[in-house]
Amino acid sequence: MLDIRLLREQPDAVKASLxxxxxxxxxxxxxxxxxxxxxxxxxEVEQLKALRNTTSKEISTLKDAAxxxxxxxxxRTVGDRIAILDKQVAEVEANQxxxxxxxxxxxxxxxxxxxxxxxxxxxxxxxxxxxxxxxxKPHWELGESLGIxxxxxxxKISGSRFYVLKGMGSRLQRALIQxxxxxxxxxxxxxxxxxxxxxxxxxxxxxxxxxxxxxxxHDAEEDLWLVPTAEVPVTNxxxxxxxxxxQLPIHYCAYTPCFRxxxxxxxxxxxxxxxxxxxxKVEMYKFVHPDTSYAELxxxxxxxxxxxxLLGIPYRTKILCTGDMGFASTKTYDIEVWAPGQNEWLEVxxxxxxxxxxxxxxxxxxxxxxxxxxxxxxxxxxxxxGIPRTMIAIxxxxxxxxxxxxxxxxxxxxxxGIDTIQPYTRK
RNA sequence: GGAGAGAUGGCGGAGUGGUCGAUCGCGCUCGUCUUGAAAACGAGAGAACUAACGUUCCGAGGGUUCGAAUCCCUCUCUCUCCUCCA
Numbered sequence: 001m002l003d004i005r006l007l008r009e010q011p012d013a014v015k016a017s018l019x020x021x022x023x024x025x026x027x028x029x030x031x032x033x034x035x036x037x038x039x040x041x042x043x044e045v046e047q048l049k050a051l052r053n054t055t056s057k058e059i060s061t062l063k064d065a066a067x068x069x070x071x072x073x074x075x076r077t078v079g080d081r082i083a084i085l086d087k088q089v090a091e092v093e094a095n096q097x098x099x100x101x102x103x104x105x106x107x108x109x110x111x112x113x114x115x116x117x118x119x120x121x122x123x124x125x126x127x128x129x130x131x132x133x134x135x136x137k138p139h140w141e142l143g144e145s146l147g148i149x150x151x152x153x154x155x156k157i158s159g160s161r162f163y164v165l166k167g168m169g170s171r172l173q174r175a176l177i178q179x180x181x182x183x184x185x186x187x188x189x190x191x192x193x194x195x196x197x198x199x200x201x202x203x204x205x206x207x208x209x210x211x212x213x214x215x216x217x218h219d220a221e222e223d224l225w226l227v228p229t230a231e232v233p234v235t236n237x238x239x240x241x242x243x244x245x246x247q248l249p250i251h252y253c254a255y256t257p258c259f260r261x262x263x264x265x266x267x268x269x270x271x272x273x274x275x276x277x278x279x280x281k282v283e284m285y286k287f288v289h290p291d292t293s294y295a296e297l298x299x300x301x302x303x304x305x306x307x308x309x310l311l312g313i314p315y316r317t318k319i320l321c322t323g324d325m326g327f328a329s330t331k332t333y334d335i336e337v338w339a340p341g342q343n344e345w346l347e348v349x350x351x352x353x354x355x356x357x358x359x360x361x362x363x364x365x366x367x368x369x370x371x372x373x374x375x376x377x378x379x380x381x382x383x384x385x386g387i388p389r390t391m392i393a394i395x396x397x398x399x400x401x402x403x404x405x406x407x408x409x410x411x412x413x414x415x416x417g418i419d420t421i422q423p424y425t426r427k
Numbered sequence: 428g429g430a431g432a433g434a435u436g437g438c439g440g441a442g443u444g445g446u447c448g449a450u451c452g453c454g455c456u457c458g459u460c461u462u463g464a465a466a467a468c469g470a471g472a473g474a475a476c477u478a479a480c481g482u483u484c485c486g487a488g489g490g491u492u493c494g495a496a497u498c499c500c501u502c503u504c505u506c507u508c509c510u511c512c513a
Contacts, residue, residue, distance in 0.1 A: 039477095046482045053482090056494040060445040068493090075493035242437095242474090370456060371472075 001207070001361045002103050004096075007031055017106040020113050021322040027103055034096035038089060045085035052078050101210060105357040107322040108294075108331040114321030120334070121321070126305070127314030129338050130397060137403070138341035139395040140272040143169060145403050147424050149273060160270070161262065161277045168421045172394070172407075173280060175414035176387055177255050180282040180307060184384055187303045189253035189284055194233035196256055197224040202236040205362035207328045207354075214263045226259035230283035231381045235358050238287060242374055243366040249288040249296060253384065256281065273388040274346065280387040286380040287364065290356065293378035294331070297353040300382045301333045304349040307385055311408050313393045314338040316345060328354040337389065341396035346389040351382030 007014050007028055015025035055075055062068040112121050143149030148169025154162040165173055181191055203209045203225055208216065217226040227233060234254050243250075258281050269275040284303060288296045301317065308315040320332040329352035336345035356376035359365070365374040398406040405421040412419060 042476080042482080046477095047480095049483085050481055052493075057445065059493055072493045079493070374474080 001101060001357060002105070003356070003360065004031070004035060004100065007100075008035060014106065018103070020111075021104060021107050021325070022115050023104060027099060031096060031099045031103070034092050034099060038092045038096060041085055041089045041092060045082055045089060048078055048082050048085070052082065104327045105330050105354060107325060107329075108353070111325065111331050112319065112321045113323075115323040117321075117324045119321035120318045120324055123317045123319055123333075125314070125316040126309065127312070127338075129314050129340060132340065134401045136340040136396060136399060138272065139339070139392045142341070142395050142399055142403060142405065143273075145423070146405070146421060148172070148421065158277075161275065163273055163276060167424045168415075169391075171415060172391060172411070172421070173387055175411050176390060176394075177280060177282060179411055179414050180384060181253060181255055183307055183310070184253035184282065184284055184303065187251075187306070189251040189303075192234065192237070192252050192254045194227075194230065194237070194254055194256065196227050196233075196259075198227055198232055198236070199223070200225060202232055202239075205239055205358065206232040206235040207358055207361055208232060211327055215261050217259045217261060227256055228260050229258050229381075230254040230256040230281065231285060234283065234285040235362060235379060235381075238364050239362040241364055243287070243364075243377065244370075245289065245366055245368050248366055248377065249286055249292065252285045254283050254285065256283070272342070272392065274392060276388065282384050282387070284351075284382045284384045287359075287377045288380065289366070290375065290378045293353050293355060293380060296378075296380055297331060297333075297351065300380055301335070301351045304335055304351055304382050304384045307390075308335060308337055308348070310410050311390070311394065313390075313397050313408075315348075326350070326352060328352070328357045330355050330357075335385075337393040339389075339392050339396045341399070342392075346392060348385040348389045348393070349383040351380070353378065353380050355379075 002014070011028055011032060015028050018025045018028070052075055055071055055078075059068060059071050059075070062071065112119060114120070140149065140151065144151070146168070148165060148167055150164040150166055154164045157164070185191055197219070200209070200223065203216070208228060212228065216228055219225070233256070234252055237252070238250075258279055260277060260279075262275060262277060265275060273279075284300060286296050286300065305315065305317065315335055315337045318334045318336065320329075320334055325332045332350055332352040334347050335349040335351070337348050339346050355378050358379045359376040364377050364379070366377050367374055394408060394411075395405050398408060400406060400420075404423075407415055407419055407421060
């Protein structure tokens, strides 16, 4: 959520910034129109309340019944007027809030301008794609022939976009989660385990609502929502809290499954485990001092890249253009890994600075020094990493001609020391 | 699921219609004392909007009243006991 004062004081700068992201800027004027109405109403109603407060105190000291009754009668009409104005204020406020929540965050000046993903800029490509002396297979073929991914039974149990991992498939996923949490722990992120279902308020705080309502699973009976990313519970961890500056920065990592209805991408990426309704992810999240948030973003990106590097998978880093960035983000890096079997780059991480966008919506503040005015913290989030796509990259990059998969060195201790994934044999 | 109790400032806990944005204790900050610390003593401090005056906030929402932390209604949450369950 944007700062209303920023809109009030620098409307043209805000509009220009939104225009860079391809957003029609009229909404700014709508918000400001409500703001003006609201403040005019507040001015009137607050004066009346001041009058009522002083007069009410006066009434309690009045001895003369006639004067007293006259004052009470007078205040009764004032009270009626206040009730009407209060109602109007609430209405205008709700309209203003609804309008300002529609506004996306302002892109940082360093972000390239462009309408869509075609205008994202590749910053670096690390690692050389392996040269195969056989035709590399896509992971769905490898997974089925090894018996570690079962698509048909996933669909039987839960429908399309669900799959079952078996044997070493399941273990590989578990190993990846644990290895990533350990790695990020060593990078200074404190591990947290959060609920996987949240109240609606938490989704507003992480700014998933109102925009992504159609992508969320909702339990109507309990009015709870399945998390689409760990970002949601972790953002809300410190809702309504005020930090001392000395407590910042706070770095967390969290594993959660993520649940997404994927209504927007119906029919896309239906093959394999690239885009399921349920997938696992390890997420990194930071609460930081505003002065450091862009330096923290660079480090966040390096920390995510580190996991790709250690896995020995070719990857590239992109900076997203203004039109392709997420709603809440001011600057986003995507990290993509190479998947030779399906011949494409797969997004495994998205690292964003959202500045105070979520902190304002969740009321997370800090005090620069004792007695100082509170300020909103900046928050950042980055995947580290999305598990299924990382599994795809491992399977496709490390595949052997016989269909087996070599286990990356760093994961071997997490898989009982084995070096190759072979078809299951009963013990 | 059944029965009961409760929700007040960082924490504990007063406050049952006006003098309450709220007694007090702990904790916190600053000062005095001390080589330093502790102790003692003194002073200070809630949040939001506002240029300011002022307004709002005692779980949330609504109501009664000239006036509500205090009375009424609804909701949410927490705790205790029983039941059930990993």
